[in-house]
Amino acid sequence: MKNKLPFRSIPIGWSWLTVVIVILVIGMWTSGRWWALAQGWVQSTIASQKKNASANGHGHEGHGQTGHDHGGHSHAHDNANSLELSPQAMGNIGLTAEYLKPVQLETFRRSITVPAMVVERPGRTRIQVSTPMAGVITHVHAVRGEAVTPGTLLFEIRITADELIATQTELLKTIGGIDIENREITRLEEVTKSGAVSQKTLLERQYAKDKLEVLLATQKEALRLQGLSDRQISDIAVHRKLLRDLQILAPSPDLHKEDELRLIQADQVTPVLHTEPSTHHAESSESDTTTLILQDVLVSKGERVLAGTTLAVLTDMSELYIEGRAFEQDLPLLTDSTLKGWKVSAFFEQAGQKIEEVPDLELLYSANDVDVLSRTLRFYVRLPNQVTRDIPSDNGQRYVEWKFRPGQRLQLRVPVEEWENQIVLPVDAIAQEGVEAFVFQQNGNHFDRVPVHVIYRDPTFAVIKNDGSVFPGDVVARRGAHQMQMALKNKSGGGVDPHAGHNH
Numbered sequence: 001m002k003n004k005l006p007f008r009s010i011p012i013g014w015s016w017l018t019v020v021i022v023i024l025v026i027g028m029w030t031s032g033r034w035w036a037l038a039q040g041w042v043q044s045t046i047a048s049q050k051k052n053a054s055a056n057g058h059g060h061e062g063h064g065q066t067g068h069d070h071g072g073h074s075h076a077h078d079n080a081n082s083l084e085l086s087p088q089a090m091g092n093i094g095l096t097a098e099y100l101k102p103v104q105l106e107t108f109r110r111s112i113t114v115p116a117m118v119v120e121r122p123g124r125t126r127i128q129v130s131t132p133m134a135g136v137i138t139h140v141h142a143v144r145g146e147a148v149t150p151g152t153l154l155f156e157i158r159i160t161a162d163e164l165i166a167t168q169t170e171l172l173k174t175i176g177g178i179d180i181e182n183r184e185i186t187r188l189e190e191v192t193k194s195g196a197v198s199q200k201t202l203l204e205r206q207y208a209k210d211k212l213e214v215l216l217a218t219q220k221e222a223l224r225l226q227g228l229s230d231r232q233i234s235d236i237a238v239h240r241k242l243l244r245d246l247q248i249l250a251p252s253p254d255l256h257k258e259d260e261l262r263l264i265q266a267d268q269v270t271p272v273l274h275t276e277p278s279t280h281h282a283e284s285s286e287s288d289t290t291t292l293i294l295q296d297v298l299v300s301k302g303e304r305v306l307a308g309t310t311l312a313v314l315t316d317m318s319e320l321y322i323e324g325r326a327f328e329q330d331l332p333l334l335t336d337s338t339l340k341g342w343k344v345s346a347f348f349e350q351a352g353q354k355i356e357e358v359p360d361l362e363l364l365y366s367a368n369d370v371d372v373l374s375r376t377l378r379f380y381v382r383l384p385n386q387v388t389r390d391i392p393s394d395n396g397q398r399y400v401e402w403k404f405r406p407g408q409r410l411q412l413r414v415p416v417e418e419w420e421n422q423i424v425l426p427v428d429a430i431a432q433e434g435v436e437a438f439v440f441q442q443n444g445n446h447f448d449r450v451p452v453h454v455i456y457r458d459p460t461f462a463v464i465k466n467d468g469s470v471f472p473g474d475v476v477a478r479r480g481a482h483q484m485q486m487a488l489k490n491k492s493g494g495g496v497d498p499h500a501g502h503n504h
Contacts, residue, residue, distance in 0.1 A: 019418040081442070081449040083488050093480030100442060103474050108422045108463055109342065110456065112333065116324040116346070120315075125406075126166065127253060127292070127314040129154060132227040133246060134161045137303045142312050144297045147390075150252035150288045152234050155299070155311055157246040164226050168242045171219045174212055175237055181209040210312040252288045253316045291315055291387065291400060306474035317402045322346060322361070322381040324412045328370050331377055335414040338363050342415045348408065358383075363414070381412065413460075423464040429478045430454060430462050431485035439464070440484050442475040447484060 085095070135157035142154040159165065188202040223233050232243060241300060296313040299305060327333060346358040367378040389401040430452075431438045437454045440447040453465035464470060477484065 029346075057398070080492055081488070082443070082446045083449070083484055084446050085484075085487075089487075093483045095477055095480050099478040099480075100475055101478060103425070103470055103472050103476055105421045105466070105472050106424055108419045108424045108456075108461070110417040110419065111254050111345075111413040111415045111458060112330060112414045113216050113411055113413050113459065114324050114326045114327070114330075114383075116322050116410050116412040118404050118406050118410070119321050119323045120406050121319065121321050124253065125315055125317065125320065126295070127251060127316065128310050129248060129251065129312045129314060130308055130310045131155075131157055131246065131248060132307055133159050133164055133303055134307050135158070135159045135246060135300050135305060137299050137305060137311075138245070140297065142294050142297045143397055144294055145399060146294045147291050148250045148294060148314075149289060149292065150250050150255070152250040153247055154250055154294075155248040157248065157305070159244050159246055160304070161226075161307065163222075165242065165244075167219060167222050167226065168236060169207060171216070171223065171233075171236060172240060172242070174216045174219060175240070178209060178212045178216065181212060184364065185209065248311065250292055250314060253290055253292075255288050290316060290318060290346050293400070317405070320404055320406065321364075321384045321387055322380050322410070323413060324414070325371075325374070326379060326414070327377040328375050329378055330416075331366065334363070334366055334377070334379055334414065337414055337416055338365075344415075345413045346381070346383070347411045347413065349410070399478055404466055419463070421466070423470060423472070424465055425462050425464060426478050427457060427462050427478065429459060429476060429481050430457070431481035435487065438481065438485065439470060440477040440481055441470065443476065447477060449485070449488060 090096075100141075108231070137155060138158050139153075139156040141152075141156075142148075185202065185205050188197055188205060192199055192202050193195045220233050223236075224230070228243070236243060292314045294312060295315045297311075298313070299309070299311050343360040344363050346361055348356045348358065350356050362382045364380045364382055366380075370377050383404055385402050385404050387400050388403045390397045390398070425439065429439055431440070431449075437451050437452050438449045441450050442474075452469050452471055453467060454462050455465045456463040470476065
């Protein structure tokens with residue numbers, strides 16, 4: 001019988017320790033295969049728990065009313081999805097208190113974005129200043145580019161219109177004839193009483209006076225047709241002088257006054273810059289302070305002009321139009337938006353890629369035809385303007401600059417559909433990585449990355465599905481999500497994709 005070797009039993013504790021060590025080594029060796037799956041399972045479990053909480057009465061509405069208080073309970077931070085930012089880092093990405101606000105449900109209007117351009121208002125922006133009478137330019141007070149108000153003296157013209165001079169001359173002759181007849185009638189009335197002159201002679205002189213008064217009325221009407229006002233005609237009759245110099249003033253875009261043209265005698269001309277108008281004229285336009293720009297001056301001193309010649313062009317830039325170009329199939333959407341009174345927003349690109357928004361603009365009307373070549377529909381939006389620079393010069397002239405000018409390119413955003421009770425965030429609050437979209441929720445002094453479902457996105461806003469991933473009342477970073485996403489990837493040691501979360 002052979003001798004058996006003695007058997008030494010291994011302690012049970014050491015055997016289990018060996019098994020655990022082997023499992024850990026194998027787990028670490030294969031972590032690249034199962035870690036991502038485990039992480040996704042944990043996140044889906046958390047989302048499922050939030051959904052169950054919503055179904056049990058702690059959902060969106062109740063959560064939004066009571067607030068999501070993180071101070072009453074603690075959260076375990078997942079290092080791979082949590083980021084701690086220093087005050088300096090938050091300042092670098094512009095994450096101020098203005099961009100750390102609670103999520104809330106709001107009404108969102110889906111919009112279409114179309115190219116547009118600032119244009120003039122036809123028949124309103126440009127004002128042509130012309131002369132109603134032929135003459136020679138004696139003074140030019142207008143300076144190109146200068147800002148003027150209605151009533152400012154622009155030009156003085158020595159009248160050479162034969163018809164006007166002849167009519168004034170005949171008017172003075174008629175007035176003189178009436179004076180003679182009046183004196184003769186007065187004399188005949190005395191001698192007729194004594195019987196020295198017959199009554200027939202007196203009647204003949206009265207009939208002659210009546211004819212002259214009819215002729216006078218006709219001549220006055222002719223002067224009115226030639227551009228003279230009743231006051232100017234009365235001045236001719238009172239002073240017995242011909243009006244030989246014409247002053248042309250800056251007209252008003254809205255108030256149409258006869259004193260825009262002033263005929264004066266030669267000894268009344270005061271050739272100084274911006275001669276003050278008469279008291280009558282000042283009273284008629286004292287309420288009109290519209291700023292007009294002398295876009296162009298077309299004549300010079302000594303030039304002979306005919307009746308109807310354009311002397312200058314003024315522009316009223318206080319209000320302009322925006323001409324948008326939408327596709328033909330967008331016509332029903334534009335019509336519906338106009339009927340509902342929804343406001344349009346304009347976006348102007350500034351220096352340094354900065355975008356300036358001009359909200360709450362009124363959509364006026366759409367064109368009645370479609371452009372044959374581009375197949376686009378023109379529509380027009382009202383654009384109130386404002387002066388950005390108004391500085392008088394040393395020589396007494398005034399120059400201004402307007403904020404918006406015809407020819408500027410921009411983008412128009414026209415609302416076409418309205419959604420209620422939506423979670424709306426700026427696009428800068430969304431970080432994109434492949435097919436996943438994330439927001440960064442503030443949790444104490446950390447920011448937790450939370451996956452969300454983006455159901456709509458435009459160049460400015462993103463609409464998040466209200467599925468429990470983010471609750472009303474949660475504080476979310478409203479900008480810098482792309483930078484925070486890159487910081488998380490750097491923290492985990494992964495390669496940084498410079499285009500991750502970046503839209504082109």
